[in-house]
Amino acid sequence: MVHLIRAALLLLVSSLLFGCAGYHVGPVTKTSFHSIAVPMFRNETLRPQLEAQISNAIIRRLQQDGSLQIQSQPRADAVLIGTVVHYDRIALRSLRSDAGIPREYRISITVRVEARDRRTGETVLKSTEVEGKSDVLIGEDQQSAEMQALPLLADDIAKRVAGLLVESW
Secondary structure, eight states: OHHHHHHHHHHHHHHHHHHTTTOOSSOSOOOSOOEEEOOOOEEOSSSTTHHHHHHHHHHHHHHHHOSSEEOOTTTOSEEEEEEEEEEEEEEEEEOSSOTTSEEEEEEEEEEEEEEEETTTOOEEEEEEEEEEEEEEEOSSOHHHHHHHHHHHHHHHHHHHHHHHHHHHO
16 A cells, blocks of 8 residues: 555646746747848838838737747848738629629738848748738728728738747747
């Protein structure tokens, strides 16, 4: 009986010691970069203010992630350069009574991002296109429906860009 208790105790202690051996607190990436600047993206589309929404969404996402600190450009280790290159609206569904009036659209926004080490000029994230998509149901006003979808699109793009930055280094 004593041997059984000792074996159970040994098993419990060893599982506690070795079960958490790989666990650690903090970012899982080992990089030499600890901070990044995200200046305002350029906008090559005809849709105004996309660059501000996307730049701000990326900053918020990186702050939530916590792996990189957001800094001003002169103080940052790396700089994220981005351009909004495409805004597209595709009709998905129309009214049965009038096939010419779409009631649901798929909106997609494509951005091109690249990150450079501010100190050396070396590219740390090569130029990559990232696309965000969202389906929009049109009620009375198409413009209002699209405006409500833009924060969701910006957050989708921000999530993808943050993943590229944190996982690529």
